């Protein structure tokens with residue numbers, strides 16, 4: 077930081093304040109797999125509704141995992157809510173405010189019953205048993221899957237699992253949502269309910285990885301495409317790939 | 320496909336508290352190991368059959384499972400009668416079947432089947448999740464319970480994954496046989512399975528961390544002893560003590 | 573691979589359970605909370621692998637992959653195998669609760685031993701060498717398990733000796749397949765995901781400590797198994813000749829008399845056999861048909877067998893049959909006696925002096941009477957010696973290891 081000029085300092089501070097998520101010059105590669113992200117910059121600000129596209133294996137999922145500190149980039153900085161995060165410890169607080177929906181709902185659902193799975197997050201946030209159950213039931217209801225409450229998660233259909241996983245994220249009432257292919261495998265009725273839930277929910281920002289940005293319609297106000305390890309803004313519909 | 324095919328049901332034993340069932344299964348199987356009185360063992364076997372009848376598990380499935388258990392016993396029946404010293408009851412060439420050998424085999428067969436039947440009636444009628452939950456209440460180290468629980472949770476996912484990988488191999492002309500290529504292909508299939516399992520294990524942990532996991536597994540439901548559980552406890556105690564009494568009074572060792 | 577319920581003897585089951593509790597305690601301590609899902613997923617993957625039938629010749633076999641488990645998971649293989657077997661018991665009714673301990677120990681100990689040993693020398697720079705090494709470890713792990721399974725059976729009773737030999741032999745072809753599959757899997761993993769082999773479940777300890785721990789465990793298993801079998805299954809027979817009849821006792825090494833047990837007496841000179849039954853204190857006696865060496869075989873319960881030999885010397889007491897053969901036997905040298913013969917009757921006397929015969933007879937009688945308590949004392953001493961041996965002391969140590977294991981297991985509950 078340039079400490080010589082107070083004005084510059086303030087200017088940057090304001091900008092950081094605005095960015096909920098900010099990645100600077102991130103490079104990342106898996107061992108013996110080549111570079112996946114090459115000097116990537118990414119900013120999520122309040123009010124953003126971003127659709128993130130990219131080919132298979134472009135590194136979209138990897139990007140989400142870097143944002144939450146699950147993977148450590150080889151170079152670059154991660155700033156969440158204006159604070160730089162380096163260590164595991166730094167990510168603990170932001171993770172409570174950023175809800176990440178995993179691509180495979182099986183990764184997320186491990187409890188013996190749906191209601192236990194959904195209330196796992198709220199209980200970890202320190203809620204009482206009753207409050208946790210109440211908030212879990214509320215979200216199950218909003219997603220139209222209240223009837224699944226007593227079921228065993230791994231016996232559900234793929235679409236049902238997705239909705240339960242989403243409910244388990246929403247029950248923590250995060251400010252920012254990162255959704256990794258939330259609509260894959262959902263039937264159109266479920267997609268509608270999912271979209272309206274996200275729309276009505278009062279989130280600061282939402283980033284959705286999807287192969288079908290058209291389906292999001294008016295929900296998104298920004299489209300980004302991950303290509304060759306970098307993010308590019310998609311300005312016209314012709315830039316969109318056919319998926 | 321592995322699944323808890325015997326765990327579904329509404330019988331008295333299905334509904335009983337899994338904690339009680341685990342303890343009862345332990346008590347009865349440990350006791351049977353010590354019993355050496357054939358009469359007592361036969362009575363235990365009859366009681367085990369009675370308990371199986373109560374569970375109302377599909378008879379054909381039961382027969383199949385018991386048949387598998389008895390394969391090893393058949394092997395023992397082929398070997399032990401001729402390799403045990405004792406009085407000959409039948410001689411054919413160099414083969415000498417002895418009374419002690421036959422007696423020992425009978426004893427083992429009755430004992431093994433009785434223990435297995437108690438286990439089916441008491442353990443296989445519980446879902447693995449409820450058993451894990453019960454083990455937690457029975458003060459088994461949490462790490463062990465969690466490993467048990469997670470392994471079961473992801474067993475089906477991995478089985479499906481294995482089936483997919485194998486199907487892909489079969490579609491590309493893989494024909495299992497007794498040759499190096501077969502073993503190598505199986506190794507690659509399993510290697511892929513291990514890599515995916517490892518990655519998934521990592522992601523499962525990440526998903527938990529993202530939901531604020533800090534080492535605590537929460538239990539929402541708790542067990543409650545019902546009258547039927549006290550009935551099961553009573554039945555176990557009466558059965559166990561009468562078997563001991565029988566062995567003692569028959570004075571056989 | 574694993575042994576069904578109701579077959580093994582109580583000491584073998586106990587020993588197995590104690591060793592497994594110790595192994596679990598060590599294994600659990602090494603699994604950090606962050607590793608739980610990974611270890612669990614690999615456990616599930618191994619469970620899936622164990623359901624696969626791999627063809628061998630005209631038949632097929634289940635994979636066990638305990639050597640690979642040892643390479644990948646190290647000590648965490650103990651809980652992994654335990655859980656795999658527990659799942660099998662509940663889902664398929666293979667094995668059960670009482671054999672869980674022995675079966676886990678039999679599979680896990682060789683796997684961890686050879687797995688850790690192989691991993692010590694594996695490196696990414698030499699993938700082929702490492703794969704071969706792991707393959708050898710995989711094969712040896714199966715052979716080791718086969719040996720332990722055979723031992724568990726063999727030590728459960730003499731009747732199982734043939735069964736255990738057959739079972740061990742059956743492990744040999746499986747070991748070859750396992751070696752191949754393990755080697756190929758390691759080669760695959762080294763290419764695709766080497767970090768899976770360098771799993772960080774192990775706190776990087778010097779090899780020596782790992783090995784000492786595994787070896788200690790192995791020894792505890794063996795040492796506990798050996799003498800417990802002896803102390804529970806050995807039966808002793810003890811006999812002497814007191815001038816006109818052979819007297820003896822049969823007893824278990826716990827000191828309990830072998831009541832109403834059958835004895836087979838064989839005259840080694842004539843080959844004649846006859847049967848006897850022991851009394852309520854395990855005692856027996858018979859009048860020998862003539863001098864010579866007699867072999868006494870005792871059968872007490874399933875497969876409990878003991879033998880002893882008694883030398884019947886011609887005496888001067890003058891039962892007709894003995895007198896006739898007297899000169900012949902006086903000339904022959906004493907054949908060596910079996911060690912169990914603590915005392916033998918029939919003092920030697922001068923065969924030539926007829927006038928001394930009466931005196932000799934009286935002396936014999938008196939001596940026999942006088943010596944009775946000493947003989948009894950000697951017998952009790954022999955029994956006491958059989959009861960507590962060095963092996964028993966070692967067994968005691970084995971159990972102490974086991975109890976320490978239980979303690980570690982309980983304390984790991986608090987830690988976990």
Ligand SMILES: Nc1ncnc2c1ncn2[C@@H]1O[C@H](COP(=O)(O)OP(=O)(O)O)[C@@H](O)[C@H]1O
Nearest residue numbers: 106109112131132133134135136137138139518
């Ligand atoms: N755990 C991993 N180990 C090694 N390579 C990985 C791993 N996860 C992903 N990759 C590789 O990284 C690249 C990006 O993966 P990912 O972020 O999942 O892509 P996307 O989500 O855009 O489809 C892919 O080429 C993939 O093969």
Ligand SMILES: [Mg+2]
Nearest residue numbers: 136137138179
């Ligand atoms: Mg992805």
